[in-house]
Amino acid sequence: MYEPLPHEKGFHVSWDQLHRDARALAWRLDGKGPDDGAWRAVVAITRGGMAPAMIVARELDIRTVDTISVKSYDHQTQGAAQILKSPDMDIIGDGTGILVIDDLVDTGRTLDVVRAHMPKAHIATVYAKPMAKERVQTFVTEVSQDTWIFFPWDLALQYVQPYRGK
Ligand SMILES: O=P(O)(O)OC[C@H]1O[C@H](OP(=O)(O)OP(=O)(O)O)[C@H](O)[C@@H]1O
Numbered sequence: 001m002y003e004p005l006p007h008e009k010g011f012h013v014s015w016d017q018l019h020r021d022a023r024a025l026a027w028r029l030d031g032k033g034p035d036d037g038a039w040r041a042v043v044a045i046t047r048g049g050m051a052p053a054m055i056v057a058r059e060l061d062i063r064t065v066d067t068i069s070v071k072s073y074d075h076q077t078q079g080a081a082q083i084l085k086s087p088d089m090d091i092i093g094d095g096t097g098i099l100v101i102d103d104l105v106d107t108g109r110t111l112d113v114v115r116a117h118m119p120k121a122h123i124a125t126v127y128a129k130p131m132a133k134e135r136v137q138t139f140v141t142e143v144s145q146d147t148w149i150f151f152p153w154d155l156a157l158q159y160v161q162p163y164r165g166k
């Protein structure tokens with residue numbers, strides 16, 4: 001039975017930060033595709049990879065965008081990763097020239113499933129935890145394994161008590 005990792009720290013990412021970090025990811029990927037440096041298509045790993053994939057596709061002028069739907073978590077509890085929907089394999093082929101984008105890699109279980117589907121794809125994430133960062137060819141920011149990343153689509157502005165007083 002899988003024991004959830006102890007997430008002692010929280011890393012809260014705003015929309016602005018996510019946008020900056022996804023643009024930094026695009027910058028690292030620019031011109032790094034096979035042959036002439038171009039990428040054939042972007043595949044977003046839903047759902048968390050969709051916003052970063054859109055930003056990367058926009059920056060790199062990639063118009064062919066598909067999705068692979070993988071589910072492995074219910075809130076912070078991990079189960080077996082399963083593919084709920086595949087991309088168009090006529091376009092993807094073995095993955096050569098395909099840029100697969102996700103928001104983060106944690107244990108790497110999601111990417112293992114994706115990699116088996118597209119062995120030659122280039123996998124990139126915005127954030128990476130040390131346990132499985134080698135499963136990703138390109139990422140922007142590393143956070144410790146005991147950090148839970150909170151993405152802007154899971155957050156809302158709210159009042160907080162000042163450190164002192166009520
Ligand atoms: O490296 P792993 O341990 O597999 O974890 C990383 C994956 O977990 C989250 O997705 P989740 O399954 O929660 O679905 P979501 O993207 O729809 O929120 C996250 O978006 C990554 O895809």
Ligand code: HPA
Binds near residue numbers: 104
């Ligand atoms: O740190 C995380 N944040 C959000 N979703 C996740 N899925 C696996 N790890 C994480």
Ligand SMILES: [Mg+2]
Binds near residue numbers: 049070102
């Ligand atoms: Mg996900």
